[in-house]
Amino acid sequence: MKKVLSLGLLVLVFILVGCGAKKETTTFTQTPMEGTDTFIVVEHEGDKVTKVSAKVVFDNKKLNITDESTADQVAKAFESSSNLANTSVKYSEKETTITYDAPDTYVKSGGSYKDAEKSLTSSGFKQK
Secondary structure, three states, rough: OOOHHHHHHHHHHHHHHHHOOOOEEEEEEEEEEOEEEEEEEEEOOOOEEEEEEEEEEEEOOOOOOHHHHHHHHHHHHHHHHHOOOEEEEOOOOOEEEEEEEEOOOOOOOOHHHHHHHHHHHHOEEEEE
């Protein structure tokens, strides 16, 4: 009887472990001005935020970014006005993309996904 009970408990533990929260990724977007699109990617397991990253894409034609030097100037101005660190800039003829860690003011790793979603949508972001 004890062996059957132990085996039953062991099976129950495996079932509960297998039913843990799935990793999910949700992207929020915003167009703060014409020619600029912002994306914040929130990775979470259930209600716990595990990682947050962000990307801003500038339309070079609309913003008159004509070369890589101008793109770097725009990126530096954006970085300093937004108090960002660890940014990466990629220039192409069509667009300039800046990727960075999202500021904790929007979403904090380890925080609640529901709170992050509420914060982002109240800031004008839409879930993609």
